[in-house]
Amino acid sequence: MKKHSLRSLLFAALVSLGGNIQAQPGPQWLNDALFYQIYPSSYMDTDGNGIGDLPGIASKLDYIKSIGVNAIWLNPVFESGWFDGGYDIINFYKIDPRFGTNTDLVNLVDEAHRRGIKVCLDLVAGHSSDKCEWFRQSREKDPNGRYSDYYIWTDTISAKDKADIARRYKAKNPASSTIGRYVEADAPRAKYYEKNFFECQPALNYGFANPDPSHPWEQGIDAPGPQAVRRELRNIMAFWFDKGVDGFRVDMASSLIKNDKDKVETSRLWREMRKWKDERYPEKVLISEWSDPAVAIPAGFNIDFMMQFGVKGYPSLFFAKGTPWGKRNEFGNCYFDIAGRGTLSQFVKNYTYAYEKTRNLGYIALPSANHDFQRPNIGTRNTMEQLKVAMTFFLTMPGVPFIYYGDEIGMKYLPNLESREGSNNRAGARTPMQWAGNATAGFSTCTPDKLYFPVDTDGGKLTVEAQDKAKGSMLNYVRQLTALRHATPALNNNGSWTLLSDTVQAYPMVYSRSDGAKTYIVALNPSGKAVSCRLPLTVKKSRTAVFTGKSKLKGNRIAMGPVSAAVIETIEK
Numbered sequence: 001m002k003k004h005s006l007r008s009l010l011f012a013a014l015v016s017l018g019g020n021i022q023a024q025p026g027p028q029w030l031n032d033a034l035f036y037q038i039y040p041s042s043y044m045d046t047d048g049n050g051i052g053d054l055p056g057i058a059s060k061l062d063y064i065k066s067i068g069v070n071a072i073w074l075n076p077v078f079e080s081g082w083f084d085g086g087y088d089i090i091n092f093y094k095i096d097p098r099f100g101t102n103t104d105l106v107n108l109v110d111e112a113h114r115r116g117i118k119v120c121l122d123l124v125a126g127h128s129s130d131k132c133e134w135f136r137q138s139r140e141k142d143p144n145g146r147y148s149d150y151y152i153w154t155d156t157i158s159a160k161d162k163a164d165i166a167r168r169y170k171a172k173n174p175a176s177s178t179i180g181r182y183v184e185a186d187a188p189r190a191k192y193y194e195k196n197f198f199e200c201q202p203a204l205n206y207g208f209a210n211p212d213p214s215h216p217w218e219q220g221i222d223a224p225g226p227q228a229v230r231r232e233l234r235n236i237m238a239f240w241f242d243k244g245v246d247g248f249r250v251d252m253a254s255s256l257i258k259n260d261k262d263k264v265e266t267s268r269l270w271r272e273m274r275k276w277k278d279e280r281y282p283e284k285v286l287i288s289e290w291s292d293p294a295v296a297i298p299a300g301f302n303i304d305f306m307m308q309f310g311v312k313g314y315p316s317l318f319f320a321k322g323t324p325w326g327k328r329n330e331f332g333n334c335y336f337d338i339a340g341r342g343t344l345s346q347f348v349k350n351y352t353y354a355y356e357k358t359r360n361l362g363y364i365a366l367p368s369a370n371h372d373f374q375r376p377n378i379g380t381r382n383t384m385e386q387l388k389v390a391m392t393f394f395l396t397m398p399g400v401p402f403i404y405y406g407d408e409i410g411m412k413y414l415p416n417l418e419s420r421e422g423s424n425n426r427a428g429a430r431t432p433m434q435w436a437g438n439a440t441a442g443f444s445t446c447t448p449d450k451l452y453f454p455v456d457t458d459g460g461k462l463t464v465e466a467q468d469k470a471k472g473s474m475l476n477y478v479r480q481l482t483a484l485r486h487a488t489p490a491l492n493n494n495g496s497w498t499l500l501s502d503t504v505q506a507y508p509m510v511y512s513r514s515d516g517a518k519t520y521i522v523a524l525n526p527s528g529k530a531v532s533c534r535l536p537l538t539v540k541k542s543r544t545a546v547f548t549g550k551s552k553l554k555g556n557r558i559a560m561g562p563v564s565a566a567v568i569e570t571i572e573k
Contacts, residue, residue, distance in 0.1 A: 001352075005159075006007045017565025024361075025363060026302035027282060029070075030363065030493065031492060031493055032070070032486060032492050033070060033071045033118070033318050033493065033494060034068055034069055034395075034400070034485065034558065035069070035402040036064055036402075036405060037371070037404045038057060038072055038073070039052075039073070039371050040075060040352050041085075041098070042432045042452055043433050043443075044056025044057060044059060044060050044433065044435070045265070045445075048384065048445040050444050050451045050452050051432075052544050054077065054107075054142075055100060055107075057072075057074070058104075058112075061108075061112055061117065065115045067117070067480050067482060068483055069482070071117060071120065072119055072120070073114065073287070073402070074119070074120070074122060076122045077095055077096060077105065077121065077122075078092055078095065079095070079096045080129065081129040082098075082421045083200045083201075084198055084421070084422035085371070085423060086122075086421075087197075088129040088131075088198070088200050089124050089128050089132065090131045090133075091240055092128075102243070102472050105245075106243050109244040110153060119244070120285065123251065124251045126201050126251065126252050128204060129200055133147075134151075135150070138150050139185065139187040139188060140187075140189060149205055149219065150225060150232075151202045151203065151205050151398055152202075152203055152205045153190035154191070154192050154194075154217035155192070156215075157192055161182050164181065167179050167180070168199075175198060175200065180195075181194055181195065182194055190217075195479065196252075199358045202504070203371075205219065205225050207258070207265075208258045208571050209258070209264065210260075211259070212259075221257060221269075224343065224447045225253070237277070237376060239282075246285065247284045247285035247286060248287065249288075250286060251289050253270065254296070267300065270286075270299045270300040270301065273286070274299075274301070277394065277490055285303065287302060288304045288308065290572070291306060291311060292311050293311070293362070294307060294353060297357075297362035297363075297364075298358070301362060301366060302363065303362060303363045304362065305402075306351065307373070308325055312330075313349075314347070315330075316331050317336055317347055318334055318376065319373075319374070320333060320379055320388065324413075324415070324425045325373050325374050329341055331346070336386075336390050337379075338386060338528040338563065339527070340526070340531075342506060343506055344506045345506075348499060348503050351364070355398065355399075357487065363398075363493055364398070364399035365402050366397055366399065368401075368403050369413075369429060370404050371429060371430055372429075374428065375404065376407060378412070383483045383563070384410055384527060387410045389526045389549075392528065392565035392567065393522075393524055395478070395482060396481070398513070399493060403478070406434065409462055409475050410461055412455070412462065413432055414454065417454070418481045432451055432452060434457050434462055435463060436464070437460025437466060441455040441457055441463060442463070481546055488520065490513050491513050495514055495515050496512075496513065499511045500512055500535045506528050507526075507529075508560045509523070509524045510522065510523045510533065520568060521542070521558075521568045522566070522567050523553070523558050523566045524565050525551075525562070525564045529562055530559070530560065531560050532557060535556045539553055539555065539568075541571040542570050542571055544566050544568050544569075545568065545570070546566070549565065551568075
């Protein structure tokens, strides 16, 4: 409660700080948006080098449309040093040659638009690569150069910061360590620069919310350098908006301004960006990796994720003990596992708070997975029936759904893969899309040893080829759900949401979705045992629209068989 009270105070403060908080969630197309996240290196390879590319994505747009998707988000495609999966950007205005050219990106956008599909890119706003020309020039001695104050330079750091550098040097791979704030630069400009994550990712200088007078290198947010960086950020967005791109997912959106504990100045910055965008590009969208929707959406974002960090709740649903992200779940057991020993309390409490605070302002996204954490198919959650129950949840909750590529066919998280390009344990979620049952899963014409990462099709079962025409397949179940969502205002992104079951008896989870005219009831039982519960309403007549497993709704009681889900239309006489 204390945390929520603090957020409420912050929300009120933001309102009073200038720059109007948007009173509407964004362009009309978001009402029915359904996103598909693509890790470009792993989607489709057209030149046979074992790495995906933009023409490959363009070649699969008809398939993407067939699963009910009308928007895609691409992980970074800009020229990169590839130390951190594309998140160490050399040139923000150029497509990396591994993916193609700027023309290839424009062609992809044009082809997507012809099919009614929007295209959003990943914007790494907080840092660049140390190979970026801005940083190269910033290193020079001239403190008045164009890019001199694009980064944070100092000749003096604390004893603690020096100790952190020493600890990082002792790490097994210092360049891959995130320990500490500063890097020894050996540069004419100064001895040290501030980094964001790895040494090769110098932090862009948006200024300090509360500059320390004893730290002259800590520039205020209104200083020329931080203001120039803001202009550069707008220029980057405008460059790609003008080429047809429909929006950006902003990487680590809450981290731009330093010493901004309550995110007041960072929120002010994004409200400024939102105002600029709405005036010039009203149909474009901003999506934040903030993971605190109650703060991020009032700060100007159209969509914010609820996922593996930030506001608690997502891990308690999907991260079981013994899995790579299991330590993020303080309960050990997760809700969507067959053991049936999970809890809904943490998720429901925090989701409900965020939902109520952001309704009519923007959208919460609950992704099926992403490039930074494990897929649903992991550990003991590994059958198509279990995955269908999880996908029912993802595709019937309010807000904007995000399907991570391959989750529509139940692709596995592959453990213990060799780290490439900074992937570490995230490698298992970045394996090639599995199109067919051959040795390279139809992803590439290369030999298997040349693949970006290996594949595991489970004998060809976890492929588009096997599931496309198969009645009852995971892929076709997803198509049923997306078709129903698009056809049913009560289930779209704006329909209301009410929890009907309670959190004391966790199984089943039952909630309603309504647009005022029609009401649907969604019932989920991921456990391996039959369960039932009473509802705070009586349904006289109903029709099950989509289901997996067995379920029965009669009056005010719903009974669910093991590993089951149902989307039920209530019918008023």
